[in-house]
Amino acid sequence: MEPHRVGHRHRPGGVRHGPGGLAAAGVAGGRPVAAHRQHRLRRRPHRGALRAAGGAAGSGRRAGPDVARRGRRGAGLAGGRAGRCRPGRRRRPRAADGGARRAALPAPAGPGGAGLAGATAGARGGVAGQRGAGPLGPGGGGGADQGRAPAGSQLAAGGLGGDGRAGRAGPRRHPGRPPQPAGLGPQGRQAAAAGLGPAARLRRPAAGDHRALRGGPRPAAGLRRRPPLRAAADRAEPGPARAPRPLAPAGEQAPHGDQGLLVSAPGVFVVFEGGDGVGKTTQVRLLAERLTASGRPVVLTREPGDTAVGARIRDLLLDPAHPEMAPRTEALLYAADKAQHLAEVVRPGLARGAVVVCDRYVDSMLAYQGAGRVLAVDEVEEVARWATEGLRPSLTVLLDLDPDRAVAAIAGKDRLEAESVEFHRRVREGFARLVARDPDRYLVLPARQRREEIAEQVWRRLQPLLAPVSVASGTVEP
Numbered sequence: 001m002e003p004h005r006v007g008h009r010h011r012p013g014g015v016r017h018g019p020g021g022l023a024a025a026g027v028a029g030g031r032p033v034a035a036h037r038q039h040r041l042r043r044r045p046h047r048g049a050l051r052a053a054g055g056a057a058g059s060g061r062r063a064g065p066d067v068a069r070r071g072r073r074g075a076g077l078a079g080g081r082a083g084r085c086r087p088g089r090r091r092r093p094r095a096a097d098g099g100a101r102r103a104a105l106p107a108p109a110g111p112g113g114a115g116l117a118g119a120t121a122g123a124r125g126g127v128a129g130q131r132g133a134g135p136l137g138p139g140g141g142g143g144a145d146q147g148r149a150p151a152g153s154q155l156a157a158g159g160l161g162g163d164g165r166a167g168r169a170g171p172r173r174h175p176g177r178p179p180q181p182a183g184l185g186p187q188g189r190q191a192a193a194a195g196l197g198p199a200a201r202l203r204r205p206a207a208g209d210h211r212a213l214r215g216g217p218r219p220a221a222g223l224r225r226r227p228p229l230r231a232a233a234d235r236a237e238p239g240p241a242r243a244p245r246p247l248a249p250a251g252e253q254a255p256h257g258d259q260g261l262l263v264s265a266p267g268v269f270v271v272f273e274g275g276d277g278v279g280k281t282t283q284v285r286l287l288a289e290r291l292t293a294s295g296r297p298v299v300l301t302r303e304p305g306d307t308a309v310g311a312r313i314r315d316l317l318l319d320p321a322h323p324e325m326a327p328r329t330e331a332l333l334y335a336a337d338k339a340q341h342l343a344e345v346v347r348p349g350l351a352r353g354a355v356v357v358c359d360r361y362v363d364s365m366l367a368y369q370g371a372g373r374v375l376a377v378d379e380v381e382e383v384a385r386w387a388t389e390g391l392r393p394s395l396t397v398l399l400d401l402d403p404d405r406a407v408a409a410i411a412g413k414d415r416l417e418a419e420s421v422e423f424h425r426r427v428r429e430g431f432a433r434l435v436a437r438d439p440d441r442y443l444v445l446p447a448r449q450r451r452e453e454i455a456e457q458v459w460r461r462l463q464p465l466l467a468p469v470s471v472a473s474g475t476v477e478p
């Protein structure tokens, strides 16, 4: 049996695949951990893909039943990965949630330690700041300015890259892109996008069309493996049937970088960001469940590692056996994962009108490789944008928590998690600066509110971005 991949973890209560999923694939099998890999690593259960029903924009190969399709391709993958798991891995216990439901967070220590929870919510008149208790310091959770990186922060002022591009695809990267209509809010953008073509019209998923969301039993302890989150059916097939590639935020019109053509992405791209262990996976799953229950096609995914290629990249990236990995190597590997992920999962999902819910994306690269590794963030961004062809999320939910609480609670750390607390503080500040330069794109929430409260705030914020689902016709309406 092949060795277990590192960097994967079981996620408690995760959405699992049906046949061919984690359990079926025999995750517990395998051989002993090699001496140099005796680190504790986590596994994640299949969270599964909540596919767009009918695979509206997919190739003909998507037309068959889900299980059958996975049987041809996906099951092989899942089985292959599972077969690599080893039995001897220790499971990673998480810190108990007790006390985690506090909304009030202390200001993080260190220069520029002021965090960001409550920031953009304040800017948007949203909910995150309601408790006024994020690590923003005095007055946190108030207006827009309070969402910005704190004055005096080593990372503050000037925004990432210091070029004032505010995170938007600027002319240098996307010379053909028309200016976005001023004042067009998310609702307007969504409406415009939804009206762009018939691909936005999807039938309501029939019962059994997508895999059931099964909250599997929480592993008592030990390694968690994070297998791919989707079925192979969600992956794009190469060839002419492939959907157009959007460059701009999902749901907006954008020029194709290569051909100068306007293409559209009818779906909605929602990303969860934040430090390690803040609760992203929990929220991604809750959102996916709710979207599915509302009759929407959903793709649940994550970076890195949610493609076959990406899973191998993830193994390499998170393996503590490689402390020698150079920051630029790390950045390029994350970028490679993104390129594959976009091509195989995200774009096809958006093209068929799904809500693509993604656990980490480009902002993680800017925060970890940029701020964390102290690489020039504008350069890292160039690489990330190139890898993703500039596709930006419709909404980014940033869960904010002091790494002293979040990372410290992780019992078996992978290579990134094992970084110093200073590293993780820089990461947190990096996220804060991303929010500061483009606050409208974010919903920032203190990560230790009640899970359901966070989920509700995300749900409310997302509503204007979602096209209505017609109960009568069972379609997502343009």
Ligand SMILES: Nc1ncnc2c1ncn2[C@@H]1O[C@H](COP(=O)(O)OP(=O)(O)OP(=O)(O)O)[C@@H](O)[C@H]1O
Residues within 6 Å of the ligand: 011, 094, 095, 097, 100, 101, 274, 275, 276, 277, 278, 279, 280, 281, 282, 283, 447, 448, 449, 450, 451, 454
């Ligand atoms: N709102 C919450 N309050 C308290 N504990 C929470 C909350 N949300 C999640 N947790 C717990 O925090 C731990 C980490 O959660 P989760 O795996 O969802 O985080 P994550 O951000 O995806 O982690 P990672 O970055 O390591 O993948 C788990 O033990 C989870 O049960």
Ligand SMILES: Cc1cn([C@H]2C[C@H](O)[C@@H](COP(=O)(O)O)O2)c(=O)[nH]c1=O
Residues within 6 Å of the ligand: 276, 302, 303, 304, 334, 360, 361, 362, 363, 364, 365, 366, 368, 369, 416, 417
């Ligand atoms: C996408 C992305 C991720 N990372 C880091 C962040 C985490 O430490 C790991 C991923 O682990 P998780 O348990 O799945 O959250 O990778 C990064 O440094 N750069 C990135 O682009």
